[in-house]
Amino acid sequence: MVLPFDILEYHERLTNTKKRMAAQGIDVLLITDPANMNYLSGYDAWSFYVHQMLVVIIDEPQPLWIGRYQDANGARVTTWIYDENVIAYPDYYVQSEQHHPMDFISDILRQIGHGNRTVGVEMDHYYFTGKALEQLKKGLPNSTFKDATSLVNRVRLIKSDQEIEYMKKAAKIADLAMTKGVESIRPGVRECDTAAEIYYHMVRGTPEFGGEYPAIVPLLPTGDRTSIPHLTWTDRPFIEGNPLIIELAGCYKRYHVPLARTVSIGQPGDKLSFLAPVVLEGIQKVLEKAKPGVTCGELEETWRNSIKKYGFEKEARLGYSVGLNYPPDWGEHTASIRKGDRTVLQPNMTFHLIPALWFDTDGIEISETFRVTDSGSERFTTYPQELIIRDHLEYGGQIG
Amino acid sequence: MVLPFDILEYHERLTNTKKRMAAQGIDVLLITDPANMNYLSGYDAWSFYVHQMLVVIIDEPQPLWIGRYQDANGARVTTWIYDENVIAYPDYYVQSEQHHPMDFISDILRQIGHGNRTVGVEMDHYYFTGKALEQLKKGLPNSTFKDATSLVNRVRLIKSDQEIEYMKKAAKIADLAMTKGVESIRPGVRECDTAAEIYYHMVRGTPEFGGEYPAIVPLLPTGDRTSIPHLTWTDRPFIEGNPLIIELAGCYKRYHVPLARTVSIGQPGDKLSFLAPVVLEGIQKVLEKAKPGVTCGELEETWRNSIKKYGFEKEARLGYSVGLNYPPDWGEHTASIRKGDRTVLQPNMTFHLIPALWFDTDGIEISETFRVTDSGSERFTTYPQELIIRDHLEYGGQIG
Numbered sequence: 001m002v003l004p005f006d007i008l009e010y011h012e013r014l015t016n017t018k019k020r021m022a023a024q025g026i027d028v029l030l031i032t033d034p035a036n037m038n039y040l041s042g043y044d045a046w047s048f049y050v051h052q053m054l055v056v057i058i059d060e061p062q063p064l065w066i067g068r069y070q071d072a073n074g075a076r077v078t079t080w081i082y083d084e085n086v087i088a089y090p091d092y093y094v095q096s097e098q099h100h101p102m103d104f105i106s107d108i109l110r111q112i113g114h115g116n117r118t119v120g121v122e123m124d125h126y127y128f129t130g131k132a133l134e135q136l137k138k139g140l141p142n143s144t145f146k147d148a149t150s151l152v153n154r155v156r157l158i159k160s161d162q163e164i165e166y167m168k169k170a171a172k173i174a175d176l177a178m179t180k181g182v183e184s185i186r187p188g189v190r191e192c193d194t195a196a197e198i199y200y201h202m203v204r205g206t207p208e209f210g211g212e213y214p215a216i217v218p219l220l221p222t223g224d225r226t227s228i229p230h231l232t233w234t235d236r237p238f239i240e241g242n243p244l245i246i247e248l249a250g251c252y253k254r255y256h257v258p259l260a261r262t263v264s265i266g267q268p269g270d271k272l273s274f275l276a277p278v279v280l281e282g283i284q285k286v287l288e289k290a291k292p293g294v295t296c297g298e299l300e301e302t303w304r305n306s307i308k309k310y311g312f313e314k315e316a317r318l319g320y321s322v323g324l325n326y327p328p329d330w331g332e333h334t335a336s337i338r339k340g341d342r343t344v345l346q347p348n349m350t351f352h353l354i355p356a357l358w359f360d361t362d363g364i365e366i367s368e369t370f371r372v373t374d375s376g377s378e379r380f381t382t383y384p385q386e387l388i389i390r391d392h393l394e395y396g397g398q399i400g
Numbered sequence: 401m402v403l404p405f406d407i408l409e410y411h412e413r414l415t416n417t418k419k420r421m422a423a424q425g426i427d428v429l430l431i432t433d434p435a436n437m438n439y440l441s442g443y444d445a446w447s448f449y450v451h452q453m454l455v456v457i458i459d460e461p462q463p464l465w466i467g468r469y470q471d472a473n474g475a476r477v478t479t480w481i482y483d484e485n486v487i488a489y490p491d492y493y494v495q496s497e498q499h500h501p502m503d504f505i506s507d508i509l510r511q512i513g514h515g516n517r518t519v520g521v522e523m524d525h526y527y528f529t530g531k532a533l534e535q536l537k538k539g540l541p542n543s544t545f546k547d548a549t550s551l552v553n554r555v556r557l558i559k560s561d562q563e564i565e566y567m568k569k570a571a572k573i574a575d576l577a578m579t580k581g582v583e584s585i586r587p588g589v590r591e592c593d594t595a596a597e598i599y600y601h602m603v604r605g606t607p608e609f610g611g612e613y614p615a616i617v618p619l620l621p622t623g624d625r626t627s628i629p630h631l632t633w634t635d636r637p638f639i640e641g642n643p644l645i646i647e648l649a650g651c652y653k654r655y656h657v658p659l660a661r662t663v664s665i666g667q668p669g670d671k672l673s674f675l676a677p678v679v680l681e682g683i684q685k686v687l688e689k690a691k692p693g694v695t696c697g698e699l700e701e702t703w704r705n706s707i708k709k710y711g712f713e714k715e716a717r718l719g720y721s722v723g724l725n726y727p728p729d730w731g732e733h734t735a736s737i738r739k740g741d742r743t744v745l746q747p748n749m750t751f752h753l754i755p756a757l758w759f760d761t762d763g764i765e766i767s768e769t770f771r772v773t774d775s776g777s778e779r780f781t782t783y784p785q786e787l788i789i790r791d792h793l794e795y796g797g798q799i800g
Contacts, residue, residue, distance in 0.1 A: 044631075044632075045628070045630040045631050045632070046616055046617060046619060046630045046631075046632055046728070047630040048728055049526075049616070049728040049729035049731075069715055069716070070628075070629055070630075070715070070716050070758060071628070071629075071630055073627050073628045073758075073760075074628040074630060074631055077625070077628060077631075078631075090715070091715055091716040091717055091738075092738070092739075094716075094717065094736075095720070095731070095733045095736065096736075097550075100524075121530060123529060123530045123531035123534070124500075124529045124530070124531035124532070125529060126449075126526055126527060126529065127526060128529055128530050129523060129524045129525065129526065129528055129529065129530065130521060130523045130524070130528050130529065130530055130532065130533030131523035131524035131547070131549065132524070132530065133530030133533065133534075134523070134533075147531070149531065150497075190610055191610070192603055192604055192605055192610030192611060192612075193604055193610075195603050195604075196599070196600045196601070196602075196603040196604035196611075197600075199596070199599040199600060199603050200596045200597075200599060200600040201596070203592055203595050203596040203599050203633075204592055204593055204595075204596035205592055205635065209635055210590055210591070210592030210593075210633070210634065210635025211592060211596075212592075212632070212633075213617040213632065216446055216449070217446060217613040219446060225477070227473050228445070228470075228471070228473045228474040228477060229470055229471075230445040230446045230447040230470075230471055230474060231444075231445050231446075231474055231477075231478075232444075232445070232446055232612070232613065233603075233610070233612075234610065235605065235609055235610025315469055315470070315490070315491055316469070316470050316491040316494075317491055317494065320495070327727045327728055328446070328448055328449040328727055328728075329449035331449075331495070333495045336494075336495065336496075338491075338492070339492075358470060358473075360473075
């Protein structure tokens with residue numbers, strides 16, 4: 001089995017995690033976020049639909065993996081953890097009203113002498129439920145609990161060179177999937193046909209390397225649904241004169257590079273024609289502003305001033321830190337490009353800049369994923385940064 | 401906007417939910433499971449990566465939808481709920497350390513006079529975090545909290561005829577995706593190429609109706625990884641003589657029909673040749689046993705006795721109730737086909753029967769999704785129920 005990173009890189013990640021644990025007074029960190037589990041151990045499987053965790057103990061050299069019996073072989077195969085640190089609970093704990101996996105896990109922690117320590121839990125992560133919290137508190141009555149939401153996520157903020165290499169591969173896949181998706185669009189083709197084309201290339205990747213499933217499915221709102229960012233495709237056909245938005249990501253070794261474009265089927269209406277240069281100018285200014293030492297809040301200010309002169313303001317954040325992830329989100333839940341965010345940019349931070357504008361019955365999304373370099377920023381993808389127009393010349397007069 | 405179900409069907413679902421609420425003494429039910437939100441309201445968007453909920457109040461005719469501002473248009477477009485019952489929180493609540501959406505939601509509930517009632521929460525569902533529970537308890541200090549895990553899921557156990565129709569369409573997609581996926585397999589083709597083929601057909605669907613994203617990605621363990629059910633594809637090429645497992649689902653209107661098959665590239669080894677008829681005989685016996693009045697536990701007993709005579713036993717459950725869902729799981733988290741499960745089969749219950757056997761370095765999965773009929777059971781898919789053998793006759797001698 002070949003791990004995606006050198007063992008020393010995993011050790012460094014673990015050391016950085018333990019430094020943060022020490023600073024917060026946490027002895028035992030229970031990691032339930034699948035991206036954080038992967039980041040520290042390499043663990044990679046679609047098993048996060050049952051309770052599982054990685055346990056980092058501040059004075060132990062290796063984490064423990066605790067999960068379902070049928071997934072334990074996966075932990076042995078995809079991680080650098082020794083087999084004796086892989087602990088499995090029996091299947092009768094799965095989705096049962098009588099037995100809860102956190103009871104099993106509490107028993108283990110008590111048995112190995114960690115029943116009275118300070119325990120960090122990822123309080124606001126998807127796969128750490130209210131019930132999980134309650135059962136742990138019952139099972140570890142002598143432990144003190146601390147909120148460790150995003151503790152590991154913050155270690156993930158600055159990428160290593162190897163992580164950046166994987167994101168560059170993900171970017172190639174994003175460019176390919178966007179190219180093929182856009183090429184498939186013409187009146188009469190169904191949204192699901194274009195989504196299928198995107199998925200095919202996203203998963204197949206290039207002849208040199210394959211793609212993986214992204215943490216969010218391709219989003220494809222069309223017509224007046226372009227006002228609603230998180231709708232997925234339907235099986236309705238595209239109509240001449242309609243706009244649509246494609247938001248997708250290339251994914252390689254679970255690292256994501258998202259990319260969004262707005263497409264006009266036929267010539268765009270006046271509003272979209274007016275909006276596109278406004279958004280493009282704002283993106284350009286933000287990318288020029290981005291460099292080490294600048295804060296995320298200052299990037300938002302740059303954007304705000306750029307669009308204000310055209311009479312626009314934006315309610316939602318402009319972007320977020322991006323990289324390694326699992327469904328349901330490719331964002332890292334740390335830095336956001338929004339008003340007041342004090343995160344200071346440093347080299348090899350990576351962001352998805354998606355300064356979308358949505359109105360009652362329409363919207364525009366043009367995005368770029370960028371890396372902070374030593375002196376500025378650079379985009380990951382090469383797809384043209386513009387409003388995409390699909391006209392009859394491009395689809396060769398074919399309908400459907 | 402056309403809802404996937406008649407408004408009367410949504411009303412009936414709501415009435416059945418309120419009956420269960422009354423029986424458990426719950427006045428206000430906070431529904432955070434996206435499948436349950438969809439089931440009661442029609443809401444369908446990839447927005448469950450931020451906090452959102454449907455609030456069912458026992459003495460109010462309509463639920464409230466509460467979510468992120470940019471998703472509110474989606475609630476207006478995809479649900480039967482009146483616009484005034486769609487309530488949005490500002491974007492600064494999203495993934496913030498200063499503001500939590502549950503504080504906003506508590507404020508709303510207090511303001512509209514429900515600050516001192518008995519509140520049901522889906523304690524053990526993915527998108528209800530430990531932090532969400534704590535914030536709600538802080539924000540509603542005069543409320544009594546009850547665990548309503550799977551309350552709505554249990555309403556979902558018996559499908560309507562319309563739901564069965566959607567599952568039949570999902571089954572057509574599952575058959576198509578499996579056919580095309582298997583046809584793509586030959587030595588030299590990469591796992592990601594076959595996964596891409598499966599995804600293409602899963603999403604494109606048929607010329608009559610399109611497909612949707614399934615709640616679990618296609619699983620494709622190959623070679624000795626067939627011992628590990630939840631590994632996804634890699635970009636390694638298939639090798640003559642290796643087995644692989646494909647587990648996928650067709651999805652239509654968010655309803656799933658899963659289907660798993662084991663494939664041998666070239667002639668199967670002795671062990672796989674021996675295992676296949678054992679598993680097929682067990683499946684046959686379970687499907688013959690399944691009819692109204694029989695319990696899930698009795699189905700497990702039938703399976704256990706069938707394989708015991710060949711010297712096998714199975715650690716994990718054999719199957720589970722299946723239907724409407726969102727990532728990360730297509731199972732409904734109610735009835736499981738396992739020892740001691742007392743769920744009594746009734747017409748239009750639907751199950752994924754997946755009596756897989758896994759060993760140290762290999763495994764076999766052949767599954768069927770079935771419906772309980774008035775007098776027995778029937779499969780949804782038509783794909784041949786057998787060990788699939790891809791030999792040089794089928795791939796025409798082509799390599800790669």
